[in-house]
Amino acid sequence: MLEQKEGSQAVAEAVARCRPEVICAYPISPQTHIVERLSDLVRVGKIDPCEFVSVESEFAAMSVAIGASATGARTYTATASQGLLFMVEALYNASGLGFPIVMTVANRAIGAPINIWNDHSDSMSQRDSGWIQLYAESNQEALDLHIQAYRLAEELSLPVMVCMDGFILTHAYEEVDVPGQDDVDSFLPPYEPRQVLDPSDPVTIGAMVGPEAFTEVKYLMHAKQMQALDSIPRIAEEFESAFGRPSGGLVRTYRADDAETIVVALGSVLGTIEDVVDELRDEGVKIGALAIKCFRPYPLGEVREALEDARRIVVLEKAFAVGAGGIVGQNVRLALSGMPARVYDVVAGLGGRSITKRSLHALFEDVLADRLESGRLHFLDLNSEIVQRELERAGKGRTGPHAENMLRDLGIVAARSH
Amino acid sequence: MFQVRIHGRGGQGAVTAAEMLSVAAFAEGRHAQAFPSFGSERTGAPVVSFCRIDDAPIRNREPIAAPDALIVQDPTLLHQVDVFGGLPTEGSVLINSGKDPEGLGLSDLMQRLPDGRVLTVPATELAREHLGRPLPNAILLGGFAAFTRVVSLDSVLTAIARRFDGPIGERNAAGARAAHDYVRSRTEATSLA
Amino acid sequence: MPYQEVKLYQAGTFVVGNRLLDPDQRSVQARSERSNTLTSGHRACQGCGEALGARYALDAAMRATGGQLIAANATGCLEVFSTPFPESSWQLPWIHSLFGNAPAVATGVAAALKVKGRPDIRVVGQGGDGGTVDIGFACLSGMFERNDDVLYVCYDNEAYMNTGVQRSGATPPGARTATTKPVGGTPGNEFGQGKNVPLIAMAHEIPYVATATVAELRDLEYKVERAMEFRGARYLHVFVPCPLGWGSASRDTIRIARLAKETGLFPVFEAEQGEVVGASKIRRAVPVEEYLKLQRRYAHLFGPDGHPNVIERLQKQADRNIRRFGLLASTEEGGELPGAK
Numbered sequence: 015m016l017e018q019k020e021g022s023q024a025v026a027e028a029v030a031r032c033r034p035e036v037i038c039a040y041p042i043s044p045q046t047h048i049v050e051r052l053s054d055l056v057r058v059g060k061i062d063p064c065e066f067v068s069v070e071s072e073f074a075a076m077s078v079a080i081g082a083s084a085t086g087a088r089t090y091t092a093t094a095s096q097g098l099l100f101m102v103e104a105l106y107n108a109s110g111l112g113f114p115i116v117m118t119v120a121n122r123a124i125g126a127p128i129n130i131w132n133d134h135s136d137s138m139s140q141r142d143s144g145w146i147q148l149y150a151e152s153n154q155e156a157l158d159l160h161i162q163a164y165r166l167a168e169e170l171s172l173p174v175m176v177c178m179d180g181f182i183l184t185h186a187y188e189e190v191d192v193p194g195q196d197d198v199d200s201f202l203p204p205y206e207p208r209q210v211l212d213p214s215d216p217v218t219i220g221a222m223v224g225p226e227a228f229t230e231v232k233y234l235m236h237a238k239q240m241q242a243l244d245s246i247p248r249i250a251e252e253f254e255s256a257f258g259r260p261s262g263g264l265v266r267t268y269r270a271d272d273a274e275t276i277v278v279a280l281g282s283v284l285g286t287i288e289d290v291v292d293e294l295r296d297e298g299v300k301i302g303a304l305a306i307k308c309f310r311p312y313p314l315g316e317v318r319e320a321l322e323d324a325r326r327i328v329v330l331e332k333a334f335a336v337g338a339g340g341i342v343g344q345n346v347r348l349a350l351s352g353m354p355a356r357v358y359d360v361v362a363g364l365g366g367r368s369i370t371k372r373s374l375h376a377l378f379e380d381v382l383a384d385r386l387e388s389g390r391l392h393f394l395d396l397n398s399e400i401v402q403r404e405l406e407r408a409g410k411g412r413t414g415p416h417a418e419n420m421l422r423d424l425g426i427v428a429a430r431s432h
Numbered sequence: 433m434f435q436v437r438i439h440g441r442g443g444q445g446a447v448t449a450a451e452m453l454s455v456a457a458f459a460e461g462r463h464a465q466a467f468p469s470f471g472s473e474r475t476g477a478p479v480v481s482f483c484r485i486d487d488a489p490i491r492n493r494e495p496i497a498a499p500d501a502l503i504v505q506d507p508t509l510l511h512q513v514d515v516f517g518g519l520p521t522e523g524s525v526l527i528n529s530g531k532d533p534e535g536l537g538l539s540d541l542m543q544r545l546p547d548g549r550v551l552t553v554p555a556t557e558l559a560r561e562h563l564g565r566p567l568p569n570a571i572l573l574g575g576f577a578a579f580t581r582v583v584s585l586d587s588v589l590t591a592i593a594r595r596f597d598g599p600i601g602e603r604n605a606a607g608a609r610a611a612h613d614y615v616r617s618r619t620e621a622t623s624l625a
Numbered sequence: 626m627p628y629q630e631v632k633l634y635q636a637g638t639f640v641v642g643n644r645l646l647d648p649d650q651r652s653v654q655a656r657s658e659r660s661n662t663l664t665s666g667h668r669a670c671q672g673c674g675e676a677l678g679a680r681y682a683l684d685a686a687m688r689a690t691g692g693q694l695i696a697a698n699a700t701g702c703l704e705v706f707s708t709p710f711p712e713s714s715w716q717l718p719w720i721h722s723l724f725g726n727a728p729a730v731a732t733g734v735a736a737a738l739k740v741k742g743r744p745d746i747r748v749v750g751q752g753g754d755g756g757t758v759d760i761g762f763a764c765l766s767g768m769f770e771r772n773d774d775v776l777y778v779c780y781d782n783e784a785y786m787n788t789g790v791q792r793s794g795a796t797p798p799g800a801r802t803a804t805t806k807p808v809g810g811t812p813g814n815e816f817g818q819g820k821n822v823p824l825i826a827m828a829h830e831i832p833y834v835a836t837a838t839v840a841e842l843r844d845l846e847y848k849v850e851r852a853m854e855f856r857g858a859r860y861l862h863v864f865v866p867c868p869l870g871w872g873s874a875s876r877d878t879i880r881i882a883r884l885a886k887e888t889g890l891f892p893v894f895e896a897e898q899g900e901v902v903g904a905s906k907i908r909r910a911v912p913v914e915e916y917l918k919l920q921r922r923y924a925h926l927f928g929p930d931g932h933p934n935v936i937e938r939l940q941k942q943a944d945r946n947i948r949r950f951g952l953l954a955s956t957e958e959g960g961e962l963p964g965a966k
Contacts (some may be wrong), residue, residue, distance in 0.1 A: 018458035020451070035740040036733065065736040069729065070767030077726035077764065081697060081733020084720050087740055089733075107722050131470060182493055186467035187454045211695045211718035211734060213746060220698075220721030221708035285491030366470070370494045 016191050021153040021183040022047030024190045025118055028157040030061050031198040032116075032164050034090040035205075036082035038067040040075045042097040043130045044180035045120040049092055072097035076104035076115075083113035084219060086210040088164065091115065094180055095122035095136045102140065105173075109144030109235065111220060112208070114167030116160060117145075120180040121281065121332075123365045127417045131366020132180040134280065134332040137309075138341050144235055146174040146242055147310040148262065149280040153183055154190045158261035161193070162249050164202055169245055170238055171208045179282040181366070193257055201256050239311040246308050264313035267320050269295060270302030275326040275382065278304045278317075278346055283330065283362075283369050290374045301378065306342070317349040326356050328381055330374075330394075332363045339391045358386055362394035369394070400424065433486040434582045435496045439515050440505035443475040445569035449503065450481035452573060452595055456587035457485040465490045478513050485582055501580050503572055504528060505555075507536055521545055526579050526615075528568050530554035551579055551618060553611050562607035563600070570596070574608025578615035585612045653684045653846050660687035660716060662694075667714040668706040672875025674865030674882065675703050675753065675780040677839045682778050682863065683749065685849035687717065690747045695734050696720070699727035699752025699761055702787040702867075703780060725760035727752045728768040731775040739774070747853060748774065754781040754795035758820045762794075765822075769829035772857040776849075779822065779860070782867035790870040794820040797890075798942075799935040800922050802870075807925035812932035818942065823862045823896075830899040831858040837893060838864040840883035844905060848895065864891045872921025884916040889943035892950045906954035910947060913940045 019027075026048050029037075037056065039049040056066040065082075069075045072093050079089045093101065098119060108115055119137050123129040137147055148163065150156035156178040163174040178184060209217060223231055243264065250263040260266075268288050270276050277287050284305045294301045304320045306313070321327055327350070331342040338344075340359035347357055358381055363369045373395050380386045400423045407413045436453060440446030447468040454466035462485055469480040482496045501524040502515065509515055510527070519525070521544060527533070529552040533542055542550050553575040555568035562571070570592050577585045585608070592604045653659050662683035669676035687694055695718045698704045704721045707714040722730045731750030738746050750768070752761060757779040768775055784802045785791040792802040797819045801807055805814035826834040832855040837845040845863065852859040864885055868875040885891035886905065890913060893905035914936065917923040926932045947953050 018455045018464065036736045038733065038736070063740045063742070065740050067732060067736050067773075068771065069732075070763055070770070073726065074729040074732075074764050074767055077722060077729035078733035078736065080722050080726075081720070081730035081735075082737040083733070084730075085695065085734045085737035085741070087737035089737075103723055104726060111722070181470050182467070185470070186465060186493070187451045188465045188490070189458055189463060211720060213693045213695065213718055216716060216718040218708055218713035218715050218719050220704075221710050221713060222705060223710045227710060282493050285493050289492045368495050370497065371492065372497070 015194070016189055018187055018189050019153070019192070020047060020185060020187050021156060021178065022185065023051055024153045024157045024192065025160060025178070025184075026051035026055065027192050028160040029090050029118075030055050031193060031195055032090075032161060032202055033088065033199075033204075034061065034064060035087035036065050036067065036079070036089045037061075037091070038069050038075050038078040038082070038089070039091045040069050040072045040093065040097060042072070042094050044122060044132075044184045045092045045094050045097075045118065047184065048118060048120070052090075072100040073104055076101040076108060079115045079117075080104060080108050080111070080113055083108075083115050083207075084111070084209070084211050086205065086207045086212070088168075088205040089113075089115050090117070092118035092120065094120040095124050095130075098136045098140060099124060102143070105140060105143045105145060108173045112171040112238075113173055114164070114171055114205070115173040116163045116167055117173065117175050118160070119175050119177045120184045121177050122180040129365040130180075132182050132332070133364045133366065134177070135364075137175060137177045138333040140175070141310050141341070144172070144239070145310065146172055146239065146308070148174065148176050148308055149306065150176065150178040150183065151282055151284045151305060151307075153178075153186065153188050154259070155261050156183055157190055157192065158253065158257070158259075161198055161202060162253050162262050165249050166242065166245055168205050169249075170242060172238055172242070177281065182282045191257075191259070197256060201253065242308070242311050243313060243315075262307060264306075264308045265316045265320055266305040266307060268303040268305070270304055270320060270324070272300055273302030273324055274300040275328065275378070276302050276304050276321055276324040277328045277330055277378070278306065278321070278342065279330045280306050280309060280342065281332070283332070286369060286371060287330070287374065290371050290378065293371075293375070294378060299378075299382065309342075309345075312345055312348075314349045317346060321346070321350060321355065322353060324355055326358065326381055328358045328360060328378065330360045330362055330369075332361070334361045334391060343391075356388040358388050358392065359390070360392045360394055364393075367395065397424075433484055433488075433490070434501070434580075435499045436483040436485070436501045436503065436582075437496045437499035438481045438483070438503045438505065439509050439513065440479050440481075440569070441475075441509070442477045442479050444479075444505050445567055446479045446505055447481045448595065449505070449569040449573060450483040452570060452588070452591040453483045453576070453583065454485070455591035455594055456573070456577075456583040457483075459587045459590045460583060462487055463490050465493075467493075469495055478509055499523060501576070501582070502526070503576055505568055505572060507531075510536060510538070516541060519545075523549065524580055525550045526572065526576055527552045528555040528572055530557055551575075551615060553614055555607075555611055558607045558610050558614075562603045562610065570604040571607035571611045575611035575615040578612045579619065585609065588612075652842050653688050654681065654842060659684045660692060662687050662716050663707060664714050664716055666712065668709055669702070670867075670869050670875070672866075672868040672878045673702070673706075674839050674867060674878045675782060676706070677878065678780050678845070678863045678865045679703055679751070681839065681842055681845050682751075682849050682861070683717070685846040686747070686749055686776070686853060689850040689853035691745075692717075693746045694749060695738075695746060696749045696751060697722070697727050697730040697734055699756030700724035700787075701753040701756050702782075703751065703753065705787055724756050726764050727756055727761055728775070728777055729764040731777065732768050732771070732773040735774045748776070750775050750777040752779060753786065754779060754783060755785040755793045757781075758794040758822050766825075766829065769826060769831050769858045769860070772831060774856050774858070776852045776859045776861065779862045780865045781862055782865050782870060783819065784867075784870055786867050786870045795822075798938060799926055799932065801925060802922070812935045813922070813925060823860065826860040827896045827899045829858070831860065832856070833859040833895070833897055834862075835860075835895040836862045836864070836891065838882040838886055838891060839866070840879045840886065841893070841905065844893065851895070870922070872924070873919050877919050881916065881919055884911060884919070887911040888913045888916045889947040889952055890916060890939065892946045892952055894950050901950060904950045904952055907947065907952050908954050910943075910953060913943050
């Protein structure tokens with residue numbers, strides 16, 4: 015049924031339709047509306063049977079999820095940013111032990127400095143954790159991906175992280191088609207665990223593995239994730255047949271067939287990018303976009319196929335590897351190795367800074383006019399002046415924290431009186 | 433596409449207003465998107481929310497830099513925050529105030545915009561009258577419907593009913609109707625002039 | 626706590642031979658049908674108090690639950706020595722996740738069982754002192770606060786043994802560990818009194834809290850069975866000597882555990898809903914030196930360069946426990962000796 019809803023509410027409805035048996039979450043902006051709604055739904059019996067466990071930390075949230083999933087319960091949790099980091103030990107434990115937990119990550123910047131707004135530094139920091147990572151472009155897709163995620167997770171016995179941009183999606187009202195319970199039940203059968211704690215058939219889960227077998231165990235993890243490269247498109251196709259709309263998958267191209275320049279991005283910014291692509295196409299520019307929807311496992315073949323005929327690739331990402339460069343950029347270069355296209359690494363939207371059509375137009379114009387250096391990391395809309403001033407200040411005694419100095423320069427923080 | 437920017441202070445329901453506006457447009461079968469700009473949530477702090485309405489699906493997610501219409505829920509913001517930034521010459525401004533625009537010190541603004549595009553409506557007073565509380569957000573939407581006609585009063589009332597249950601919903605609806613009539617009588621008067 | 630009066634024909638023994646007891650009074654360990662939940666072949670040290678305590682506790686729990694039990698274990702000696710890949714000593718469904726999350730994993734298991742409609746299957750969370758009083762403390766407190774249906778058992782050997790005997794929040798004053806060596810004139814672990822988790826558990830007002838040692842098998846078994854009569858959060862703190870970490874003879878494990886109780890250093894008691902309901906009495910309080918001198922981790926307190934003030938402090942602690950918990954059996958008051966009906 016078509017409804018005008020907040021993104022968080024849409025996700026909560028999707029999760030509810032998946033019949034989770036244990037929900038354990040710790041509140042953190044901007045995920046709070048999701049768990050609040052789920053708490054209500056459990057209380058009034060709309061999700062039944064279900065245990066909603068109010069945990070004391072994100073580390074506890076993922077740990078409770080591990081215990082519940084190990085006992086054969088379909089389990090859900092959600093977090094963001096600092097919370098994701100707080101559960102990292104448990105994240106690796108969940109993937110290492112192969113529990114099909116589904117978690118929403120309401121993408122938010124990681125501190126310090128503390129910042130509650132959107133970027134991808136949180137999920138990107140966990141790209142090697144062994145979790146499957148899916149990125150939603152819209153609230154509809156966020157809703158859809160949770161349903162697909164349980165299918166995927168339980169088929170492969172691997173945990174799945176559904177990433178949706180914090181605030182930009184979670185707190186935005188837009189129309190979503192909320193599927194009916196029967197339709198979801200047909201798509202998502204009850205959870206049949208591959209391993210379960212059951213007194214009638216005792217197993218030991220989580221034993222130590224030494225040098226003689228550890229490599230093999232990790233190889234199998236990798237192999238399993240690579241299987242997802244087949245499972246994900248198949249599940250997306252089945253979803254489209256069942257629910258009548260395309261959603262998920264590994265990648266999606268937009269006007270990229272004859273494009274000489276292709277913009278690569280993840281998440282909600284693709285909407286804005288597509289508007290700019292249309293406007294530039296109207297001016298005769300051969301430009302298109304590539305949405306990476308599944309970042310882990312990395313769809314190297316699909317990325318290569320989408321980009322192989324383009325001359326210029328602009329990777330626009332909301333996180334970066336400090337001291338090294340772009341993250342998605344590096345992954346894209348990997349897909350294009352041996353090919354002549356020029357790749358431009360652009361970081362944008364950090365800590366919630368808006369990515370505007372105007373800035374994108376200016377960026378693409380610079381790229382097309384060869385005014386941008388490929389192979390160097392560019393920061394979109396960087397205030398070079400204040401950065402320069404701060405760099406000059408460094409090394410001159412006790413200069414104080416960078417952030418406060420720059421906020422003062424921007425006039426946000428009042429200067430101290432002397 | 434029609435883009436609306438709503439300015440208010442934390443606690444006045446500016447975010448809810450944008451959401452309700454999007455629900456009103458949805459009720460008419462159109463596409464709509466509403467979202468806040470997020471500062472640290474604090475009662476009294478300036479808040480901005482956005483709503484886009486279109487017949488085609490909306491993909492753009494940037495904050496609205498060039499609004500077709502502005503709603504200002506709190507007149508104390510007028511000279512404190514850059515409320516009018518990006519407003520084109522054909523833009524419309526609806527301000528919650530019992531004073532007229534000149535009384536609010538907006539003569540310069542009015543000169544920049546064609547006649548009738550800056551209007552005040554005493555929504556807080558109407559709110560006190562109908563709700564018993566100074567919460568003008570839903571009421572202003574009634575006025576907004578009359579002012580811009582981008583959504584109908586009925587759609588606004590539908591959105592209000594969906595958001596607020598029982599008596600609170602009814603009272604907000606009554607206030608929204610009153611604001612609608614107020615604005616309609618003022619705009620008719622102007623266009624007759 | 627149940628007692629049966631038995632005539633002792635052997636002087637000087639604390640142990641009642643099974644032949645003197647009614648068959649139905651036999652300990653779980655004495656029964657041929659015991660679960661042997663932690664079966665032989667594990668890699669624990671000779672004389673390991675934790676291996677003993679875990680076997681006692683889990684066999685009792687299995688009996689009390691008809692074998693319908695799931696265990697969540699923290700990282701530590703117990704987990705490591707019981708599951709050397711590819712072998713496992715566990716004869717029940719068992720999961721090891723992380724060091725600090727055993728209580729939370731147990732909570733998750735209990736939640737899942739509730740949803741599945743299996744109230745007959747019970748949950749035990751277990752770990753050493755490190756995983757319980759330090760790194761797992763927040764999860765433990767959360768589990769208590771929510772009153773999750775879990776029995777958590779802490780095997781307390783008073784340091785991080787598996788990583789090489791480093792100090793934990795449970796290490797008592799004066800003890801030598803790898804990070805509290807008596808060098809530079811310091812008397813070993815000079816700060817902290819050992820975090821008192823049983824009292825903290827009681828402060829959470831959970832249904833049942835008890836302490837026990839591996840010296841009193843029946844008492845420990847009784848407490849596990851008693852715990853299983855309750856629903857909700859329960860906590861059992863078991864004192865388990867570690868010959869390697871404490872520098873004691875492996876044959877002295879049970880003796881040391883008994884002395885811990887008899888000196889008053891380790892009060893053995895039960896509490897329900899935050900109030901003490903019973904204590905295991907000491908017939909004749911033993912001076913703390915008797916306990917300390919069996920362990921090389923306290924050797925530096927003695928001798929010409931010793932720290933008699935620390936010994937005195939430990940004695941005061943013991944005396945305080947005796948007073949606080951009413952540990953001394955008193956013949957004047959009558960009817961307080963163990964075994965009195």
